[in-house]
Amino acid sequence: MAPKWRELADKLADEIRRGEYAPGQQLPQIRELVAEGAGSKSTVHQAYKALEVEGLVTSSRGHGTVVRQQVPLKRLGIARYDKAKWRDSDEVAFIADRVASGRSYRRNEQTQTVNLVEAPPAVADAHGLPEGAQVYARARLVKEGDQPTHTLTSYYRPEHVEGTRIVDPTPGPAGRGGGFRVLYDAGYEIDHMRESIFARAATSDEVKLLQLPAGEPVVELHRTTYTASGTVVEFAIGVHAASRFAWEYDFKVPDSAKGEKGQE
Amino acid sequence: MAPKWRELADKLADEIRRGEYAPGQQLPQIRELVAEGAGSKSTVHQAYKALEVEGLVTSSRGHGTVVRQQVPLKRLGIARYDKAKWRDSDEVAFIADRVASGRSYRRNEQTQTVNLVEAPPAVADAHGLPEGAQVYARARLVKEGDQPTHTLTSYYRPEHVEGTRIVDPTPGPAGRGGGFRVLYDAGYEIDHMRESIFARAATSDEVKLLQLPAGEPVVELHRTTYTASGTVVEFAIGVHAASRFAWEYDFKVPDSAKGEKGQE
């Protein structure tokens, strides 16, 4: 026998999915259900909390509990890295993204700090450096309007970026063209990438920083960027609110018997 | 001022991350902390629940609350689809995966049901069919030992699979070589794929089916498989326990200015 709060939550979840409560509509108030005999206030509250964790509703004091709108996922394909976007124009990849998706661009939607730090294990590993080696960390918090959507921290080897705009980031997002442009100007043209993706629960710090709804997971993206000769010029870690993004990859089915590599 | 339970949870989370409680070690019992004046039983319990949701501990009745082991993520690259694995041998992709990762293979780690169903919207869309068209749904629950790791449901157009082993799945995972082999034998050789990935909180049904720890997110994978001529021969939806997998993709940086397509 499932607990009382679970049964109540499942019943309400069902009603929401069947459309008995429309997005934006308010659920019965906690005290109402208590009066109807659904259980004590704590029990009903626990059920509402479960619905919140499952992403179906959001609660706030003074307002009530309303059915959450499902905003469409923003689809991230590799076209967002198109060289034409950052090499031949003033666009920065993330701005191009936004233009492509028809959303408006405003200045200062990205804050940035640059520091020389000791490489954390994952970073040292990606760059092939000993642990604790010094690297430049360029940390951004990317917002869409007032809403933070993800953090993105790029790690560079000092010899690749010292003397460039990256380490003196006054004019916004690493200046015209972003980080890839700066590397390009410094003689390091990016050629191929590896992205690694996984999801996990958010830490309480991330909940605050990204203003996440209770229980919303995050997706962590590890991106390693190589030059044609195989040198790693950037390793980046992104932490994304899960409900806002989907990642898309197209590839050929590999066939090792043919000596093909399928995907380079 | 953060609530009392949040402060307690953060304090304990800190201690766990600093290694004061080793993986597998038991946290103080709820009644202990209550006796120490950390708060009432409900308050301490709420803090423990938060730690569980954040993936740091698991609680169970009779046992106590112990620090969770972080099992290494299984990395899924596109090599798992290598034609050599399913075309030239008896291996099935998911078995090859397991061989490659050094884990043992046991029979019946995959249960399977096949049904003719009305295509859900996402499926109809992928196959280019009208909504409600009939498709074959081949649903598997994949386990590693006793532990379910993910569900995978493949949708096929009837004209592609009728008369094949897929619709009569007595001998295990779609027979020798799995679904791709069956399609290959039927004259539909798979050529390229698109994978789309996003994360979300688990539904309560998924929590039961996949035996997920409280609050663990799931990753949903949508895979569309094409023949060389662009016909969609399979659309599959996977639901994965987030803590067990990472996805890896390698690709060239696209350059539309050069007329390259970068990734096909």
Next chain:
DNA sequence: TAGTGGTCTAGACCACTTC
């Protein structure tokens, strides 16, 4: 049987929003 976490209650009180 003893020990663990989990559920539930009734009620007081707090924090935030709206009027």
Next chain:
DNA sequence: AAGTGGTCTAGACCACTAA
């Protein structure tokens, strides 16, 4: 001021595990 969800308490009782 009134109305919303959120926190906290004290205690009873339940469900599961281990010895």
